[in-house]
Amino acid sequence: MAAKTCDNLIPYLAGELTEEEAAQFQKHLKHCSTCPSELKELQETWQMLGHAIDERQAPPEMKSEVMDFVFSRKKPSRLAANLASFKHYFSPVTAVVMIVLLIGCIGLFWNNLQLRETAMEPEAWVSEAPMLVTNSFILRSNDPSTEAQGMVYEIREGNEKKLVMVFQNMPETKGQTVYQAWLLYEGNRHNCGTFHVNENGRAVLTYRLPAKVHFEDIEITSDSDSPILKTL
Amino acid sequence: MKGKTDHQLMRQIHRKHRPALEELYDRYANLIYSFALKTTKGNHEAAKDIVQLVFLRLWSTHSRFDPKKGELANWLITITRNISIDYIRKESLYRRHSDAYESANPLPDQKAADVLQLVAERYEARQIRHAQSQLTELQRRLITRLYWEGYTLKEIAELEKEPIGTVKNRLHQALKKLHHLLADGKGGLKDGSKNMR
Numbered sequence: 401m402a403a404k405t406c407d408n409l410i411p412y413l414a415g416e417l418t419e420e421e422a423a424q425f426q427k428h429l430k431h432c433s434t435c436p437s438e439l440k441e442l443q444e445t446w447q448m449l450g451h452a453i454d455e456r457q458a459p460p461e462m463k464s465e466v467m468d469f470v471f472s473r474k475k476p477s478r479l480a481a482n483l484a485s486f487k488h489y490f491s492p493v494t495a496v497v498m499i500v501l502l503i504g505c506i507g508l509f510w511n512n513l514q515l516r517e518t519a520m521e522p523e524a525w526v527s528e529a530p531m532l533v534t535n536s537f538i539l540r541s542n543d544p545s546t547e548a549q550g551m552v553y554e555i556r557e558g559n560e561k562k563l564v565m566v567f568q569n570m571p572e573t574k575g576q577t578v579y580q581a582w583l584l585y586e587g588n589r590h591n592c593g594t595f596h597v598n599e600n601g602r603a604v605l606t607y608r609l610p611a612k613v614h615f616e617d618i619e620i621t622s623d624s625d626s627p628i629l630k631t632l
Numbered sequence: 633m634k635g636k637t638d639h640q641l642m643r644q645i646h647r648k649h650r651p652a653l654e655e656l657y658d659r660y661a662n663l664i665y666s667f668a669l670k671t672t673k674g675n676h677e678a679a680k681d682i683v684q685l686v687f688l689r690l691w692s693t694h695s696r697f698d699p700k701k702g703e704l705a706n707w708l709i710t711i712t713r714n715i716s717i718d719y720i721r722k723e724s725l726y727r728r729h730s731d732a733y734e735s736a737n738p739l740p741d742q743k744a745a746d747v748l749q750l751v752a753e754r755y756e757a758r759q760i761r762h763a764q765s766q767l768t769e770l771q772r773r774l775i776t777r778l779y780w781e782g783y784t785l786k787e788i789a790e791l792e793k794e795p796i797g798t799v800k801n802r803l804h805q806a807l808k809k810l811h812h813l814l815a816d817g818k819g820g821l822k823d824g825s826k827n828m829r
Contacts, residue, residue, distance in 0.1 A: 410800040411785060413807075414778055415714075442804070445811040447702075449779050450667065450709035452760035458665035462680055463657055469684040470653065470691050 406435055413442050529558030539565075539618060539629035546571070548601070550629050552618055554609075561609040563592070567620075567629075570597040577623045581605055584617040638704040642697040645690060653691055663705060664712050671716035671780055678719065685715045717782030763813035771806035778803060 405428040411417050412425045429436050532555065539550035547569040555562045565581060573579065578594040592607040609615075619627035633655040636644070641659075644652035661683065668682035669675075689711055697707050764772055777783040777791070785803075789796040 407797070407800065410803050414785065416784055438804075438808075441811045442807050445807045445814070446779070447706050447709070448760055448810075448814060449775065450706070450713060452757050452764065453663075453666045453670050454757060455662050456666045456669060458661040458683070459676075459680075462665070462683065463654075463661065465680065466657065466661075466684050466687050467654065470688050471650065 406432060409435055409438060409442070413439070413446055532556045534561070537618060538632050539567075539620060540632055541629055542627075548629060550620060552631075561611075563605075563607045563609060563618075565605040565607070565618075567595075567597065567603040567605075568601060570601040570603060571622075571628075572599065572601065573597060573622070579603070579628070580621050581607065582619045582621065582627075583607075583613070583615040584619065585613060585615040589619070590615075637699075639697065639699040642704065646696060648691075653687065656690065657687065660705070660708055664708060667709060667712045668716055671713070671720060671782075678723065682712065682716050682719050685719070686712050689715065713779075721782050760814065763810055766813055767806055767809060771802065771809065774799065774803050775806055775810075 405425060408417060408421065408425045408428075412422060417425060429439065533553050534556045535554035537552040537554075539552060541548050548567070548571065549569060550565055550567040553564045553566075555564060567579075570579070573596050578596055580594050581592045582589040583592050584590075593605050595603045595605045597603040617631045619631075620629040621627050633641075633651050636652070636655065638656075638659070641652045641656050645656065664686050665679055665683050668679035668686075672678040672682070686708070690708075697704060764775075767775070774788060774792075777788050778785070783791065785796055785799055789799045792799060794802075
C-alpha cells in the first residue's frame with residue numbers, strides 16, 4: 401500500500417492527482433520515511449526549471465493591453481448581477497411559463513415566416529389545374545357617345561371560379577373617384593372590387609367568385625349609382 | 633509605490649489597489665512574458681494572452697502570497713506555468729479536466745510551498761541550462777514534455793511507448809540528477825557566473 405502511495409510522488413509533483421488523491425498523498429507524507437525528503441528535492445528542482453528562461457523585454461504596448469483586459473473584466477460581474485436579479489424575480493414556475501410562451505412565440509413566428517415564404521413564392525401563383533373560360537360577357541355604356549367598354553371572362557380553375565374584367569376607353573378617373581364593379585344577384589348589388597384606369601383608359605380587375613354564386617348582371621359605377629357600364 | 637516590497641504590493645493588490653498591480657507589472661512583466669513565450673514556443677500573441685490571464689488571476693485570486701514561503705518570482709512562475717499549460721492544452725485540443733488540474737495544482741502558498749524558501753537564491757538560467765546539458769537526451773525530453781509542454785504522464789508514456797511506471801521512474805531520476813548537479817555546482821556556480829559576465 402505504502403509502495404503504491406509512494407508511486408504518486410511524480411503525479412503529485414506534476415499536479416496530476418485529484419483533490420482526494422492529493423489529500424491522501426499528503427497524509428502519506430506524514431508517515432513515509434522517504435517521500436518527504438524526496439519531494440523536497442524534486443520540488444526544489446521543479447521550481448528551478450522555471451528559471452531556465454532567457455528573459456525578454458515585454459513589448460511596451462502590452463502594459464496598457466493587459467491593464468485594459470484586467471480592469472474591463474468587471475462587466476461580466478454586472479451581467480452576473482443581472483442574471484441573479486433575473487433569477488430573483490422569476491421563480492422556476494414563472495420561468496417554465498415564460499419558456500413555454502417563448503417557444504410558442506417562436507413557433508408562431510416560424511409558421512408566419514413559412515406562410516409568408518409560401519405566399520411570396522412565385523411558383524405558388526402558378527396553378528396546377530388548367531384554366532378554362534366558362535363564360536364571357538361584354539359590358540357597354542348606355543351612352544352611345546362613349547366608346548367605353550369592358551370584357552368579362554368567367555374562368556374556372558380547378559374548383560375555383562374567377563372573373564377577369566378588362567376595360568378600355570374608360571373616361572379617366574379624377575381625384576379620389578374610382579370605378580366600382582358590382583355583381584347583381586339575389587336582388588342585391590355585391591361589390592367585387594374597385595379600380596383606376598390608366599392614361600389610355602385601360603384597366604383590369606380580377607375577382608374570385610364565391611362558391612354557389614350565380615350572378616345575373618355586372619355593373620360598373622363611378623361616383624353616382626347609375627352604371628357607366630353594364631352587361632349587355 | 634516604487635519603494636514598496638513585493639509583499640506590500642501583493643497585500644495592496646489583494647485590497648484592489650490598482651497602482652499596486654501596475655507596479656507589479658513593471659517589476660515582473662518581463663519574467664512572466666518570457667516564461668509564457670517559452671511555453672508557447674515563441675508565439676507572441678499566445679504569450680500576451682497568458683500574461684493577461686496571469687494578471688487577471690493576480691487581481692482576482694483569493695490566494696495570498698506568503699513571503700515566508702519563498703520569493704514572489706517563484707510564486708509567479710508557478711501561476712504562469714499553470715495558466716500556460718492550461719492555455720497550450722486548450723490550444724492544442726488536448727482535453728484534460730482543467731478544474732481537476734487546478735484543484736490538484738493549487739498555488740504554492742497553499743501547499744508544500746515551504747520548500748520554496750530553499751530556493752532562496754535565484755538560479756541563473758545559464759546555470760540551470762548547464763546542469764540540464766549534463767542529463768541524457770531522454771531525460772531532457774521527458775522534463776521538457778512534462779514541465780514546458782504540459783503533457784500528462786499518461787500522454788508521455790504513450791509518446792515514448794513505455795509503461796507509465798517507467799516514465800515516472802525516469803522522470804524521478806532525471807529530476808534528482810538535476811538537483812544534485814545544481815546542488816554540487818551551487819558554490820562554484822556563483823564564482824563561475826561572475827567569471828562568465
